Amino acid sequence: xxxxxxxxxxxxxxxxxxxxxxxGAQMVGTIPLIQKSEVYERKAEAPAPAPTAAxxxxxxxxxxxxxxxxxxxxxxxxxxxxxxxxxFTTGANILTAIGFALLLAGIFALRGRVVSxxxxxxxxxxxxxxxxxxxxxxxxxxxxxxxxxxxxLRQTWWIGTACATAAGLGLLVFRKASWAAILGxxxxxxxxxxxAPLAPAGHTDVPEALSHSFVVxxxxxxxxxxxxxxxxxxIAFRRISRT
Amino acid sequence: xxxxxTAQISAVTTDVNVVVQAVLAMALGLFIVGVVGFSHIxxxxxxxxxxxxxxAFPCH
Numbered sequence: 001x002x003x004x005x006x007x008x009x010x011x012x013x014x015x016x017x018x019x020x021x022x023x024g025a026q027m028v029g030t031i032p033l034i035q036k037s038e039v040y041e042r043k044a045e046a047p048a049p050a051p052t053a054a055x056x057x058x059x060x061x062x063x064x065x066x067x068x069x070x071x072x073x074x075x076x077x078x079x080x081x082x083x084x085x086x087x088f089t090t091g092a093n094i095l096t097a098i099g100f101a102l103l104l105a106g107i108f109a110l111r112g113r114v115v116s117x118x119x120x121x122x123x124x125x126x127x128x129x130x131x132x133x134x135x136x137x138x139x140x141x142x143x144x145x146x147x148x149x150x151x152x153l154r155q156t157w158w159i160g161t162a163c164a165t166a167a168g169l170g171l172l173v174f175r176k177a178s179w180a181a182i183l184g185x186x187x188x189x190x191x192x193x194x195x196a197p198l199a200p201a202g203h204t205d206v207p208e209a210l211s212h213s214f215v216v217x218x219x220x221x222x223x224x225x226x227x228x229x230x231x232x233x234x235i236a237f238r239r240i241s242r243t
Numbered sequence: 244x245x246x247x248x249t250a251q252i253s254a255v256t257t258d259v260n261v262v263v264q265a266v267l268a269m270a271l272g273l274f275i276v277g278v279v280g281f282s283h284i285x286x287x288x289x290x291x292x293x294x295x296x297x298x299a300f301p302c303h
Contacts, residue, residue, distance in 0.1 A: 002264065003260070003261050003264040003265060004264040004265075004267060004268055007264070007265065007268040008268060008271075011268070011272065026293065026297050029297075030293070030296065030297040031293055031297075034293055034296055034297075076285040076286065076289060077285070077286045077289060078286075078289035078290075078292070079289065079290055085293070088290040088291065089291075089292075089293040089294055091290075092279050092290065092291035092293075092294035092295075093294050095275055095278075095279045096275075096276060096279050096280060096294060096298065098272070098275060099271075099272040099273065099274075099275030099276035099279065100272060100276060101272070102268050102269060102271055102272025102275070103269050103272045103273065105268065106265040106266065106268045106269035106272065107265075107269075109261060109264070109265040109268075110261070110262065110265045112258075112261070131298075132298070132299060135299065136299050139299065139301060140299065141296065141297070141298075141299035142296065142299070142302065143296065144292075144296065144302070144303075148301075148302075148303070151283070151301060151302075151303060152283075154301035155281055155301045158300070158301050159281075218296070218297050218298075218299055221297060222297075222298065222299070
């Protein structure tokens with residue numbers, strides 16, 4: 001079987017199982033907290049002048065304009081509460097898992113030798129550091145209804161941080177020289193010295209305790225996601241590429 | 244002599260082939276994650292809303 005097909009098949013298999021399992025974990029972990037938070041979000045959106053937009057009329061002029069379509073939930077299509085919403089969440093989780101599994105299986109193919117499930121686990125944990133821990137240090141998991149900075153700025157910082165952390169870890173692990181250790185650590189620290197885009201000072205009704213629980217729940221589910229994805233992708237790729 | 248060279252060349256091309264296929268698959272993976280987690284299209288955002296928040300992808 002061609003390498004590409006082996007990668008895709010193993011990624012789809014590992015991604016489908018991981019995505020489904022993680023949806024189960026989210027049902028008890030993050031989703032109830034998101035739903036609680038949306039009660040506050042709707043309450044804040046209900047009065048005619050939105051409080052966040054009224055707070056900084058001059059400085060966030062174009063931000064307000066950019067953010068408003070995303071906030072007016074009534075105007076755009078969104079999945080119906082209950083089964084439909086959960087079905088879309090399951091689908092999005094499975095697609096995300098397949099996407100990241102394609103990255104992992106691609107790396108396993110490049111290794112050019114058999115990758116054990118334990119090695120797969122460590123690659124998964126690397127994914128956790130690159131895609132959850134490092135970006136989450138500057139932009140912690142957030143509940144709906146929290147004040148946030150411009151979306152594009154945050155996405156740019158998030159992607160930049162993930163790339164720098166991946167490059168930094170790669171240098172630390174795969175290059176033995178001292179310059180690589182220094183450069184690797186520097187790359188990991190750099191995005192945090194630049195700093196994540198800060199949210200404008202705004203009022204939120206979302207209680208502190210609720211957002212704290214959400215950070216813990218989101219980070220733990222993500223750890224489970226990456227551990228499971230790393231192990232399952234390595235097992236699936238080993239079996240499928242052998243045929 | 245010539246045989247070894249041919250063998251070497253074919254080994255190199257296989258390696259390049261593997262690298263190209265692996266990189267293509269990884270690009271496809273990044274594209275999928277990009278659409279699910281980073282698209283600004285409102286319908287895509289709303290469909291993947293709970294996943295985005297749980298994965299701490301930057302959200303509205």
